[in-house]
Amino acid sequence: MSQPARRDVLKSLALGGGLTLIVGPVAHALAPRPPGQPADPATRWALLVDTRACKVDCAACVDACNREMGLKQPTDPDFDPAHDAQYIRKVTLRDPDTGHTTAPPVMCQHCAKPPCVDVCPTGASMQRADHIVQVDKHLCIGCRYCMMACPYKARSFVHQDLTDQKPHNPRGKGCVESCNLCVHRIDRGEPPACVAACQRDGGGAMVFGDLADPNSDLNRRLAEAGGHRIRADLGLDTGVYYQGL
Amino acid sequence: MSAWPQRRRPALALAALLLALALALPVLATPAAAAELFPQVPAAAPGTECLAPPGEMRRTHMDRLTHRRTEAVRAGIRQPAESLTRCLSCHAVTDTHGQVVTAEDPRHFCRECHDFAAVTVDCFSCHASRPEDAPR
């Protein structure tokens, strides 16, 4: 894992005097990957959520995710909050001292050191070379140890038979699933559905990009305004940053 | 002790087998019997070609699919031309109303042989068993 830590990237940014030349990994812009080519280990796909631009009552990202992945919407009449899958959810946060309220979306945080991958007995929970954390559902035996291990409650278990799944998101009874940053879209050169929807219909709060690419928009914004990571104390080196929390 | 010398026995068995086969052949050749002995594989989209000659596909499709899925999911290597969804678009089977059947239907391409050979695959508990743009 020769992944440059974010700190180092920031440091080299500072040393290089802002956005000038940096010797290091080449820039990895979002582009369709040609058939036959594996995911690139020099990439670290990541998200940035600017909660100041994220409206409390907007759920464009959740909506888009559920539609893309073929999940039920929380607004559906037959939605079962205890059992139905939620890859992404809006968590309403109220500061008891000031009363200030935000509602950032929370999804799989795509840890660089994912506990779900560590605990999975079969290796079904896995990290792709480009640092996307996902379930290889062909190996998942449904033990749910990953759900016990995830600090973010990012995972869901499929509790019953499903029909009419989306061809790009096969899912079925007895396996665990979660946000995979829309691998199928990334591999086609498109950003995750939630990000696309947030840019289009939402407040433009979500940014998708390559954390390993110092010139990415994501890194530029982080260098400008910093970022917070959920439960950073656990040292999991998550790939989802929040601003304005 | 047998009346026949030991080493003649294989030859004898072979002769008996051939005789039995010769007697059975006319029966086997009737279409009705053939239909019961071999599954009726639905034809693929006309004017297309499979990833390999049909005989080879019959033998190797499971290994191809397993290899493909490992590469696709774990390494991120996409090969749209060899994907499971692509198999299903060439091998879509329509029912009498022109609707593409799902794996629920015994006429589904992946079921004809499997039902016949008593093989069950769990793929379609997750994977869509017909193209997304199929009329439904």
Place this chain on the structure above:
Amino acid sequence: MPHAVPYRPLNGHARGFWLVLGLLGLAIAGGLGAAHLMHHEGHIITGMTNQVVWGLPHVFAVFLIVAASGALNVASIGAVFERPLYKPLARLSALLAMALLIGGLSVLVLDLGRPDRLTVAMTHYNFKSIFAWNIFLYTGFLVLVGAYLWAMIDRAGARVYKPAAYGAFVWRLVLTTGTGAIFGFLVARQAYDAAILAPLFIAMSLVYGKAIFVLFLMAVCRASGRPLGGVVLRRLQRLMGIVLGAMLYFVAVHHLTNLYASEHHGIEAFLLRDGGPLTTLFWGGHVLLGGLVPLYLLLAPRLGGNRRALSAAAVLLILGGLTQVYGLIIGGQSAPLVLFPGFEVSSAFADGVVASYVPSPWEVLLGLAGVAIGLVVAVVGCAALPILPADLSDAAIDPDHVADTLDEQDGALAGTT
């Protein structure tokens, strides 16, 4: 040298034997039916949700697996610590250990979302996973204890007796630690984030394992008309009392150290005060009925050698143990995970709220089937192999009355195991 104790298998032709097997068979059939339904319908029919992902089956499984290693303790005391009094009981101890482990593992496997993919679990290992390690620990345990049992029964095995006995002893400590580590590795769950879980699990295993051992021994001796003297029982009673005391001590330390660290105040307040039924189970089930009452029954001087007190204590310990594991597994999941310290949180995915869990009848059936599977293995083993001594009366197993002089050493012994 141990005395040559004659062994006599259970009578496989007795009506009672078949009656017991029939009842256990029914329980197993019920559990298998429930498991089948769970896989057909999906886990939707259980009480488990996306918040409480491990339910009653795991409570039974963990209880049985933990008890398995404790059940071996009697054999270990006999062989590793050279206590001849326990040697006649070593075979039963080893058999019960294997039986309980098999019962627990069956529940674990039957609760999987995809039990049909068991072959995947056996061909794909992630060596970083403590779960995968446990698969080896469990199979290794069965192999070692099996070898140990064989060495005790068959003269041909005498050569491997010592290595197998020591190996099994060490292995079972590692196994319990491994089971505890399944929870210890869950950094994010405040309830499990404690190093003391490892010794606590070992103490739990001794308590549950001994309770099941004593109860099984008393029941089977009574049913098959075998004399069972007071010497052995009195010593088991004291030993159980001591390990129970140790376990309660670890429980107390666990909660007190959590109260000391302010980041754990939330979870402790939840478990000890605000958890509703979980809090009731903790104080009423685990601490009082499963802890203090049996402690009294086991250690009160005037109850020494009282069989009623001993069997009542064993029953309470088993129920209390299930309660304890329930509190650990369900309680640890019900408490909300803290993602944003200092904020009031809410969401469509139960952030910030206590998750509720009500076990379904199917889970109860599956859990009980695990117990029944263990008991069938034990009962059939006792009928097929020379496991049970023909006579456990005081005169038969302690003709020289060494028991009294050994009593003092027991205290020290319990401290080391």
